[in-house]
Amino acid sequence: MREMVRMRRGAWAAALLAVTVTGSLMTGCTAGDGSVDDGRAQSPSRSDSPDPRESGGPDAGSVLAVKIDNVPAARPQTGLDAADVVYAEQVEGGLSRLMAVFASTYPKAVGPVRSARESDLELLRQFHEPTLAFSGAQRKLLPLIDDAPLDPQLPGKVSGAWYRGAGKAAPHNLYLRPQQLVGSAPGDTALTTGFRFGAAPPGGTPETSRTVRFPSARFTFTWSAERKRWLVAMDGTPTVTTEGTSVAPATVVVQYVKVHKSKYHDVLGNNSPYTESVGSGTAQVLRDGRSFDANWTRSGAADGTRFTTPDGAPMNFARGQVWVVFAKA
Numbered sequence: 001m002r003e004m005v006r007m008r009r010g011a012w013a014a015a016l017l018a019v020t021v022t023g024s025l026m027t028g029c030t031a032g033d034g035s036v037d038d039g040r041a042q043s044p045s046r047s048d049s050p051d052p053r054e055s056g057g058p059d060a061g062s063v064l065a066v067k068i069d070n071v072p073a074a075r076p077q078t079g080l081d082a083a084d085v086v087y088a089e090q091v092e093g094g095l096s097r098l099m100a101v102f103a104s105t106y107p108k109a110v111g112p113v114r115s116a117r118e119s120d121l122e123l124l125r126q127f128h129e130p131t132l133a134f135s136g137a138q139r140k141l142l143p144l145i146d147d148a149p150l151d152p153q154l155p156g157k158v159s160g161a162w163y164r165g166a167g168k169a170a171p172h173n174l175y176l177r178p179q180q181l182v183g184s185a186p187g188d189t190a191l192t193t194g195f196r197f198g199a200a201p202p203g204g205t206p207e208t209s210r211t212v213r214f215p216s217a218r219f220t221f222t223w224s225a226e227r228k229r230w231l232v233a234m235d236g237t238p239t240v241t242t243e244g245t246s247v248a249p250a251t252v253v254v255q256y257v258k259v260h261k262s263k264y265h266d267v268l269g270n271n272s273p274y275t276e277s278v279g280s281g282t283a284q285v286l287r288d289g290r291s292f293d294a295n296w297t298r299s300g301a302a303d304g305t306r307f308t309t310p311d312g313a314p315m316n317f318a319r320g321q322v323w324v325v326f327a328k329a
Contacts, residue, residue, distance in 0.1 A: 068100050
């Protein structure tokens with residue numbers, strides 16, 4: 001499979017150009033079985049900066065990225081607390097979807113799993129041949145996903161890795177067994193995000209709660225001095241897993257990015273937003289009960305994202321899970 005991924009790299013640029021010039025696509029999101037997807041643990045301690053993950057390389061291993069449903073009918077989610085990084089992005093209708101990235105450890109199950117978006121391909125270029133687990137994608141986007149420098153995994157490709165849960169109605173009941181899909185976790189050196197972990201910079205503003213709003217969704221992060229973590233609430237409801245564990249990252253990044261219309265639409269005609277994760281801009285970093293102003297830079301798709309203080313010093317994150325919420329600049 002890895003050899004096939006390397007062979008596909010040569011076709012990446014051509015496939016991207018072909019999709020870019022394609023007109024608006026009105027098709028739905030197609031799962032591997034032909035059905036239509038309507039578009040609708042504590043992390044282990046990490047070493048101090050400088051972080052070896054900043055450089056990465058072919059020996060870093062491959063992360064597992066899973067697209068996770070985030071509408072109310074999909075909650076509570078499974079395995080979200082075990083992710084090293086959780087990205088929150090805007091999708092059709094102003095709703096939100098999550099991408100959970102696993103490297104340090106794998107939970108027994110993750111989900112509900114949903115469909116991929118064009119923006120995911122740019123975001124995932126920072127990792128070395130990542131595995132992307134997703135329920136499907138719009139038909140004309142599937143060739144671009146297949147030609148990307150990643151290992152796309154749809155339901156049905158690996159026997160025993162996928163199952164339908166009994167507690168929710170379809171399409172909000174598709175789950176993944178990570179170890180059945182990809183074996184053992186590669187370790188946190190595979191997280192070539194550019195993030196640095198260590199002591200907080202001086203200054204900052206005391207912060208007890210921060211809410212980030214999408215047109216039809218919102219995320220609230222409330223500082224728990226007792227747990228030294230940010231408790232997550234989505235659309236006003238505390239975020240807990242199916243096992244009853246609170247999702248509580250050590251660091252929350254509100255990253256201000258360009259969000260614009262893409263060439264794609266869902267089956268209802270809603271445009272699929274494109275979130276640009278390459279470029280530069282401002283951010284707010286929440287850690288240790290404080291908020292820090294920051295700048296971010298990602299020079300190219302193959303690079304991680306560097307966060308710095310306003311005076312140019314590296315911005316360290318607290319050890320533990322990181323949430324990155326892409327807010328419209």
